[in-house]
Amino acid sequence: MTVDTSAGDEFAARLREALTKAATASTIAAPATHRTLLQMIAETAAGVISARAGALFLVDEETQELRFEVALGERAEALRGVRLPLGHGIAGGVALSGQPMAVSDVQADERWAAEIGERVGYIPESILCVPLFYEDAVIGVLELLDKEGAPSFGEEDILTLSLFANQAAVAIEQSRVQQSAGALVASVLRSLVEGEAGLDADENVQEDVRRLGASIEEDELFRRSLKLADLVQEIGRAGERELDACEAILESFAAYLRARSSTL
Numbered sequence: 001m002t003v004d005t006s007a008g009d010e011f012a013a014r015l016r017e018a019l020t021k022a023a024t025a026s027t028i029a030a031p032a033t034h035r036t037l038l039q040m041i042a043e044t045a046a047g048v049i050s051a052r053a054g055a056l057f058l059v060d061e062e063t064q065e066l067r068f069e070v071a072l073g074e075r076a077e078a079l080r081g082v083r084l085p086l087g088h089g090i091a092g093g094v095a096l097s098g099q100p101m102a103v104s105d106v107q108a109d110e111r112w113a114a115e116i117g118e119r120v121g122y123i124p125e126s127i128l129c130v131p132l133f134y135e136d137a138v139i140g141v142l143e144l145l146d147k148e149g150a151p152s153f154g155e156e157d158i159l160t161l162s163l164f165a166n167q168a169a170v171a172i173e174q175s176r177v178q179q180s181a182g183a184l185v186a187s188v189l190r191s192l193v194e195g196e197a198g199l200d201a202d203e204n205v206q207e208d209v210r211r212l213g214a215s216i217e218e219d220e221l222f223r224r225s226l227k228l229a230d231l232v233q234e235i236g237r238a239g240e241r242e243l244d245a246c247e248a249i250l251e252s253f254a255a256y257l258r259a260r261s262s263t264l
Contacts, residue, residue: 089113
């Protein structure tokens with residue numbers, strides 16, 4: 001069987017674009033960046049495979065549940081906060097087994113979680129669901145509903161979405177790490193200097209860390225940059241329109257500086 005790899009190539013290209021956009025947000029909007037990445041992953045999957053709706057779930061290890069992170073479609077808001085026990089429904093079954101699943105007649109399948117369809121008022125005809133694997137563990141599932149122009153999802157759709165899900169899972173875990181990277185580094189440095197980790201740090205290393213901290217505190221440019229970041233974050237909390245206005249002002253000023261430097 002010859003598999004057309006063009007769809008997979010398009011997936012990879014669009015995922016790279018999504019990751020690039022997410023990465024440029026930097027630490028000022030780190031929580032939003034992670035949510036944006038999840039949204040982009042779901043939208044990319046639905047767009048390339050031409051699904052009418054879709055959802056992305058992540059596993060909550062503590063409660064052993066799937067929680068809705070992103071939902072696509074007209075009734076997406078109704079799924080906010082919904083959780084499914086692992087093993088329940090098609091998505092829960094995929095998360096538990098680690099095997100992709102395509103269902104062509106959803107209402108006739110006893111594994112379908114009918115209460116979810118009733119809650120959102122949307123009964124799909126077909127479902128394609130694949131696990132999100134990271135280092136041999138299922139961290140979530142990606143689910144698409146109703147393929148445009150076809151009665152069900154085919155083998156090529158399963159293969160393509162599974163390949164994409166592997167890339168997406170890595171991106172999700174990297175995004176999770178990046179969200180807390182700053183806090184993690186600060187914690188490690190504090191533990192190193194104060195001995196909170198219960199380890200005897202080398203005195204030279206401790207001194208280097210103290211010196212680094214002091215140099216940062218004395219760096220006027222660094223402190224003013226942090227102040228500017230705080231101001232942008234405060235404006236962002238005021239609302240989308242305010243953040244748009246701030247961005248436009250900063251872009252205009254940066255453009256002015258670039259134009260001025262080119263004439264010197």
